[in-house]
Amino acid sequence: MIGVTGAAGKTGRAVLAALAARGVPTRALVRPGRSAAGLGATETVHADLRDAGQVATALDGVSAVYVVAPNVHPSEASIVENVLAAGVPRVVYHSVLHPAVEAMPHHWAKARAEELLVASDVDWTVLQPCAYAQNFRPADVLRVPYSVDTRFAFVDLLDVAFVAARVLTEDGHSYATYELAGPELLSVADVAALWGVRAEREDLNEWYLDTPLRGYARDALGAMFTYYDEHGLPGNPRVLASLLGRPPATVADVFARES
Numbered sequence: 421m422i423g424v425t426g427a428a429g430k431t432g433r434a435v436l437a438a439l440a441a442r443g444v445p446t447r448a449l450v451r452p453g454r455s456a457a458g459l460g461a462t463e464t465v466h467a468d469l470r471d472a473g474q475v476a477t478a479l480d481g482v483s484a485v486y487v488v489a490p491n492v493h494p495s496e497a498s499i500v501e502n503v504l505a506a507g508v509p510r511v512v513y514h515s516v517l518h519p520a521v522e523a524m525p526h527h528w529a530k531a532r533a534e535e536l537l538v539a540s541d542v543d544w545t546v547l548q549p550c551a552y553a554q555n556f557r558p559a560d561v562l563r564v565p566y567s568v569d570t571r572f573a574f575v576d577l578l579d580v581a582f583v584a585a586r587v588l589t590e591d592g593h594s595y596a597t598y599e600l601a602g603p604e605l606l607s608v609a610d611v612a613a614l615w616g617v618r619a620e621r622e623d624l625n626e627w628y629l630d631t632p633l634r635g636y637a638r639d640a641l642g643a644m645f646t647y648y649d650e651h652g653l654p655g656n657p658r659v660l661a662s663l664l665g666r667p668p669a670t671v672a673d674v675f676a677r678e679s
């Protein structure tokens with residue numbers, strides 16, 4: 421039985437589906453009060469990941485856990501601490517590409533969480549995916565609050581989920597950290613061109629005024645946009661290709677599959 425945290429979110433659902441495709445029994449951990457409909461897990465339990473007791477109860481008896489932390493959450497490291505304290509022997513952590521970038525607080529928080537794994541006595545693996553190709557949705561104009569010309573190694577979430585299921589179910593991945601980057605470096609302008617629409621830069625100050633987000637989530641995303649503006653998020657696809665046993669999907673592949 422493999423536990424998956426953040427199971428009702430975008431990433432968790434994809435990982436549950438990839439494990440189901442391998443016929444592996446799964447236990448989905450879902451935030452209390454939220455629906456677990458349509459997850460396709462063998463079992464579902466409700467647990468607040470900030471509560472060590474709830475996490476330990478929810479993970480009781482699983483042989484491995486895939487740790488998806490809530491998106492841009494101020495308590496990421498303590499959530500990972502809670503999972504480690506639950507005593508599951510194998511832990512695979514969903515980190516991010518380039519977690520050591522201190523200018524992006526939620527990346528930096530994942531670096532701290534990785535440090536906890538490395539210093540623990542569990543059998544661990546870390547996956548470091550780039551931003552997903554699935555983050556973009558068809559629109560008349562693609563608007564982002566950073567340069568439309570900096571480049572990213574956008575990755576297919578289904579490729580990431582396939583690798584997650586592989587390292588959770590096969591031997592030979594203990595104490596490995598895998599960068600998962602897509603096969604091409606594309607700007608938001610390039611992505612817009614694939615759809616035949618225009619890319620437009622939104623003023624970051626306007627984004628701060630317009631976003632319903634507050635506190636850590638708003639500030640961390642604002643810092644990420646400032647970083648993206650200058651650097652994008654480039655990466656190298658060789659590790660992902662090796663783990664997939666085939667070339668990773670391109671953004672065009674993802675659009676063709678999902679449209």
Ligand SMILES: NC(=O)c1ccc[n+]([C@@H]2O[C@H](COP(=O)([O-])OP(=O)(O)OC[C@H]3O[C@@H](n4cnc5c(N)ncnc54)[C@H](OP(=O)(O)O)[C@@H]3O)[C@@H](O)[C@H]2O)c1
Pocket residue numbers: 426427428429430431432450451452454467468469470488489490491492514515516517549550551552555
């Ligand atoms: N999106 C990307 O491109 C990308 C790339 C690389 C890495 N990542 C990382 O992937 C992780 C997941 O991202 P995502 O896009 O899948 O996020 P998501 O769709 O928001 O999923 C996160 C899930 O966590 C749940 N959650 C929130 N607070 C919780 C709590 N206190 N206890 C238990 N569950 C809680 C959420 O529940 P509710 O539905 O009730 O809010 C949601 O189901 C993040 O750590 C992110 O940094 C994302």
